[in-house]
Amino acid sequence: MDGMPVYRINVLIENKPYISDPEGDTIRKDLVVKGGYHNVKSIRVAKMLKVEVEANSAEDAKDTVRRMCEDLRLYNPVLSVCKIVESGL
Amino acid sequence: MHIAYHVSLIGIVVFPGSNCDRDIYHVLKNIMHVDVEFIWHKREDLNCYYDAIVIPGGFAYADRLRAGIIAAFSPVMQAVKRLARDGVPVIGICNGFQILVESGLLPGAFMRNDSLTFTCRWTMLRLNVNGSRTPFTLLLKKGTRLNIPVANQEGKYYVDDDTLKEMEKNEQIVFKYEDNPNGSLYDIAGVCNAEGNVLGMMPHPERACEMILAPSSSTNLSTNTGYGDGILIFRSLIEYLQGKQKVSI
Secondary structure (H helix, E strand, C coil): CCCCCEEEEEEEEEECCCCCCHHHHHHHHHHHHCCCCCCCCCCCCEEEEEEEEECCCHHHHHHHHHHHHHHCCCCCCCCEEEEEEECCC | CCCCCCCCEEEEEECCCECCHHHHHHHHHHHCCCEEEEEECCCCCCCCCCCEEEECCECHHHHCCCCCHHHHCCHHHHHHHHHHHCCCCEEEECHHHHHHHHCCCCCCEEECCCCCCCEEEEEEEEECCCHHHCCCCCCCCCCCEEEEEEEECCCEEECCHHHHHHHHHCCCEEEEECCCCCCCHHHEEEEECCCCCEEEECCCHHHHCECCCCCCCCCCHHHHHCECCCHHHHHHHHHHHHHHHHHHC
8 A cells, every 4th residue: 555545536427418318218207207296307317436546636536537438448439428527535 | 072171160259147158059069060169258369269259148247337348358359359350250149249349349339228128029130231241141132031039138229320321331231120129220130340250130040040949920941941040140151161161172
C-alpha cells in the first residue's frame, strides 16, 4: 500500500437517446402511469457500476475508469453512452 | 475413381456457461462424421490445428455485464481472431454470434428482445445472399427458406444506418427472418464479415438437423432426405472444406 486515497467513481451506462428502451417504456406505461403518476413522461433504464480506485486525484481516478471503459468495452459504443462521475468519498 | 480427403478437424469453443457445445458435437460427429474437438476457453494458441471453428450458444460467463463481452476478452478468442484473419471459417450461433459481435469480428450489437422475454420458438429464415458468399451457405440458393429455432433473450440485432447500408452493399446480411421473433433491425437473423469467412446467426441450426427435432413445417429440400433444415449449414461447411482439400491435393 502506498497510501494513495481511494476514490469512488460511478459509471452510468445507458442506451443512446434515439435507441428504444422497451424495459423503461414498460415500467412507465404498465406500472408508473397505471399507478397514477400521469406526469411521468419518460423512464430510461440504465446500468451503474460503482468503482473504487486508488489514485492521486479524483481526475486521475476518473481518467483510469474512462480508459478502462474504453479499452475493455464496458459499454458497447454502438448502442450506449457512458457517463463517469465522482460520487464523493 | 476414389478421391482421398484429408480429414478436416473442427473445433468447438467451450466457455463456462456454453450449453449448445454438445449438440454441435453430436451433429458434426454422429451425423456429419467429421473429426471434432472441444477447445477450452483458456487455450491461447490454436496454431493451425483447426480447419473451422464453431462458437456455440449458451450463456458464456453467465452473460454478466453484457452477453458475449467477457468471452470476447478470453484467451481463446484472441486465437480465434487470428484464425479468422487467416481466412479460417468461423461460425457463431446465438451466444456465439453475440461473442463474435463483441469481439469485433462482426459488426453491430445486441439488445434485449422487444418482448423483454426469453423467446424460444421455430422461425423461418431466408438466405439473403448467394450461397457462395460464406462457407456455411455454399449448398444453398439465394432465397432458400430454412426452418430453424431461436432461443434468446438478447437477440435483437442493431447496427447504425451507415454500417447497415455498407453491409447491404457488401452482401453481409446473410439471413433474414420472415417472422422476426425479437425486433431485430431489418429482420436480420445472421450476418457475415466483409471477407465472408465469419458468420454469426441467432437461430440454432444444430437443433434442426434431425427429423425427430424438426417440426412438420420444415418443408424444405432437406426434409425429403430425413434431415432438418439446419443440416444444410453443416453440410455446406463440410463441402467447402472438402473443396479446399481437393484444390490443395
